[in-house]
Each structure stands twice: as structure tokens, then as C-alpha cells.
Amino acid sequence: MTPLNRRLLDQAVSVTTQLLMFAQPADAVLSAFFRAQKCGPRERALIAETAYAILRHKRSLAAWLGPEAHTKQLVLAAMVRYGGMSQRQMAEGLSPRDGEWVAQLKGRPEPTLSLAEQTDLPDWLVERLLGMMDEPHLLELARALNQPAPLDLRVNTLKAERDAVLAQLTADGIAAQACSYAPDGIRTAGKPFVSNEPLFLDGHIEVQDEGSQLLGHLLQPKRGEMVVDFCAGAGGKTLLLGALMRSTGRLYAFDVAERRLAKLKPRLARSGLSNVHPVAIAHENDTHVKRLAGKCDRVLVDAPCSGLGTLRRNPDLKWRQSLQSIAELTVKQASILAAAAKLLKPGGRLVYATCSLMPEENEGIVDAFLAAHPQFARVSAKSVLAAQGIVVDLSGDDLHLLPHVHGTDGFYAAVLERAA
Numbered sequence: 001m002t003p004l005n006r007r008l009l010d011q012a013v014s015v016t017t018q019l020l021m022f023a024q025p026a027d028a029v030l031s032a033f034f035r036a037q038k039c040g041p042r043e044r045a046l047i048a049e050t051a052y053a054i055l056r057h058k059r060s061l062a063a064w065l066g067p068e069a070h071t072k073q074l075v076l077a078a079m080v081r082y083g084g085m086s087q088r089q090m091a092e093g094l095s096p097r098d099g100e101w102v103a104q105l106k107g108r109p110e111p112t113l114s115l116a117e118q119t120d121l122p123d124w125l126v127e128r129l130l131g132m133m134d135e136p137h138l139l140e141l142a143r144a145l146n147q148p149a150p151l152d153l154r155v156n157t158l159k160a161e162r163d164a165v166l167a168q169l170t171a172d173g174i175a176a177q178a179c180s181y182a183p184d185g186i187r188t189a190g191k192p193f194v195s196n197e198p199l200f201l202d203g204h205i206e207v208q209d210e211g212s213q214l215l216g217h218l219l220q221p222k223r224g225e226m227v228v229d230f231c232a233g234a235g236g237k238t239l240l241l242g243a244l245m246r247s248t249g250r251l252y253a254f255d256v257a258e259r260r261l262a263k264l265k266p267r268l269a270r271s272g273l274s275n276v277h278p279v280a281i282a283h284e285n286d287t288h289v290k291r292l293a294g295k296c297d298r299v300l301v302d303a304p305c306s307g308l309g310t311l312r313r314n315p316d317l318k319w320r321q322s323l324q325s326i327a328e329l330t331v332k333q334a335s336i337l338a339a340a341a342k343l344l345k346p347g348g349r350l351v352y353a354t355c356s357l358m359p360e361e362n363e364g365i366v367d368a369f370l371a372a373h374p375q376f377a378r379v380s381a382k383s384v385l386a387a388q389g390i391v392v393d394l395s396g397d398d399l400h401l402l403p404h405v406h407g408t409d410g411f412y413a414a415v416l417e418r419a420a
Helices: 006-019 026-036 041-056 058-065 071-081 087-093 096-105 115-119 123-130 135-145 162-171 210-219 236-244 258-262 264-271 323-341 363-372 381-386
Strands: 152-155 176-178 185-188 205-207 226-229 250-255 276-280 296-302 344-354 376-379 399-401 411-418
Touching: 006 026, 006 041, 006 071, 006 087, 026 041, 041 058, 041 071, 058 071, 058 115, 071 087, 071 096, 087 096, 115 123, 115 135, 123 135, 152 162, 152 210, 152 236, 162 176, 162 185, 185 210, 205 236, 210 236, 210 296, 210 344, 210 381, 210 399, 210 411, 226 236, 236 250, 236 264, 236 276, 236 296, 250 258, 258 264, 258 276, 264 276, 296 323, 323 344, 323 363, 344 363, 363 376, 363 411, 376 381, 381 399, 381 411
Parallel strands: 226 250, 226 296, 250 276, 296 344
Antiparallel strands: 152 185, 152 205, 176 185, 344 411, 376 411, 399 411
16 A cells, blocks of 8 residues: 655645535546646555545545544545555654544544435435435445446457457456446456556457446447437447447447547547547537438437436536536436437437436436327337346336446436337
8 A cells, every 4th residue: 555645645635625626527636636746656546546535425524523624634534444544554644743633533433424424425415315215225325326436348349259358357467257237348356457458459348337338238229220329428338339330330429529529539449440420519409410310220318417326436426416407407408319319210219328316317308208209119128138138127118227236337228219
């Protein structure tokens, strides 16, 4: 374990102070900080892990330390409680006063916590989740959301097979196993640094959560079809769709952010795909979109959302989102779904998905769309997956993935088909 020194402690306190302002996404704050500071990989890991522990456990830490606790004390307490650091490992970084405070931590009594403090969630979110599940299930969900996510990989089936990749990872000293659901997925033990691995550099693997991989299998694109990834982002799901199409047909990757699409280009080069066409659009009713009206076989809408299903990776979202921000998102989600649906030809399939836990972003959007568009019908997600040999324990027609049940990020998806 990296020992603490004064400079490292100052850096951890500095970046944590920035993060707790919640002005920007945590990963962006940390990336900018590490570009500006001289830190080795182990130092970066310690700072990032400490900062994320505070974002995950802010409420329970504050309840334990008391209202007078300042940022440095939050950092030190997180290093002890969640980083497993001993006072000896911290000694070089501590002033005599800080050392005395850390020494007293073990004897500090555990406070009586409210449900929101036990779950380390904001009050409004606890209230909403209690409307969906009982308290024991909420505590289970919260425990899972407050754990770091594992690193999942997707095998690029254009270039490799899963068994061969697993064998190579083992030979390279990376412990890994096949994912439970995604047929091309691999889950690693710990969080190995794979971006310098030959398998990654040669395009044999991509980093992608297992739940995200299942969205491609719900869309189930075929060779030679015209397919649209409507909110492509950096293109993780685009690459999966292209591989399922065996690099045939035509696959459009639409997104309103050119900087996100720019991240797709090196990934495309590694993948070996030749059927992907990235297109930056101004909005969901852009002329590039309208030109494809009624021409597409399949459309994936991974809609912009609150991201509350991804708190394992993005714990700052629970402090940055609100009921008001979710209400604003639902307006955008409904508009995007309506626009994307116009692209489908008769008999075509659309998958609407989010990484949110909130019904108003999920079933609420789909139910309202179906009520206004009788030419569309819901299809059982469980049946679509089962037909491909993918067995997932689901209740109802739509896909609901939860970290404490399925070991994935929280995902929602509905499969819709237009009448032939």
C-alpha cells in the first residue's frame, strides 16, 4: 500500500474539496487534477480511491465524525475506514495534531444512523426508492450501489473468441471469468489496467459493463440491416452492434456531442469494423435524422438519463441529481424516443434504454409513448434474450437489471416493435 506523505495528503484534500462542490462530474475533476499535478500511478490510485470513498459514504462519514469535521478529517477517516490504512502507514503525512486525531478514531463510537445515512443516499432518493421497494431491499440495493464496480470486458467476436481471450488473460496474469449473462462478456478480478494489454490494443477486447452488453442482444441486429445507435456517446454499444452485424449493412452512430463521438474513432480503428458511420447531430430532429425516416430496421435509444443505476462508478451523481433535474430529463427522453421511432420501417425494432432506477425515466416514458403510438407494441425482453440462449431472471416484459440482483449496473430497457 502506498504510504501517506504530506504532499499526497494535501493533494487528496485539495481534489476532494473540488469534488464536494459538485460543479462537474467527478471523473472530469480528477482527470483535470491529475493532468495538472505530478503523481505516480500508485499515488493517483490512492487519491482517487479515497475521493470516491468519500463520495460514496459522505453521509455516514459525516454522522460518524460529527458536524465539525472538515475535509482533511473526511480524507483521513476515509483512508482508515475504507482504505484500510494503519496509523504507521500514515505517519509521515500527519502533523502531531492530525496523528492524535487519527489515533482517537478507533475509539469513536458508532452513531445511530437514519435510513438515509445508512444507505448514504440523499433524502429525496430514499423516499422515491421506498415507494418502489421495502426497507430491507433498499438497504441491499444501497450496499451494492456503494461498492466499486468490477471491470467487465467485451470480446470483439470479429477478431477473437471468448475462451481464447480468457486463456490469454490468464497467461498474462489477469484473473478473469466468463460473465453470467452476456455471451461475449468477461469479468476480471480486481481492476487490472488493460489499456496497455495487447488484447486491447489489437481490438480483441473493449471495456463494457455486462448490463450494457445485453442491450445489443435485445436489439439483435442482423447482417445487412440498416441500424441506428441514436445516442451513441463514445460508441461502446455501437461497436457491439457492428460486431453482431459482422461488419455488414449500415450502422449510424448519432450523438449531439462531437467530443464524445471523437472518442469512437480510435476504438473503431482497433475494432476492424467498416460499417459504422458516426454523425454529429444538432438535436433529435436534425436533418440527418429525418433523412432516415421509415428506412431503418433497428434503432437503439440509450437515452440521456439521471445515471442513478451507475452509482458504483459515478457516486457523485446521487448528490448532483434532483427531482427537478429528473423531471427535465423526462421531457428530453420523451422527445428523443418519439423522434427515433420515426426512423423505423414497418416490422422494425426499437430498444429504449436508460441506466436509471427511476420509473418516470423508464416505464413512464415507454407507457406514454405506446399510448400515443398504437402502431408500436411491447415485446418481452426475457423472451428475446432467451431465444439467444441468454437466461436472465426478470419479472414483467421489460429488462430491469440491479447490482444486488444481477451484479451489473442498474439498467432498464424496453423492446418495442412497429407493426408490419
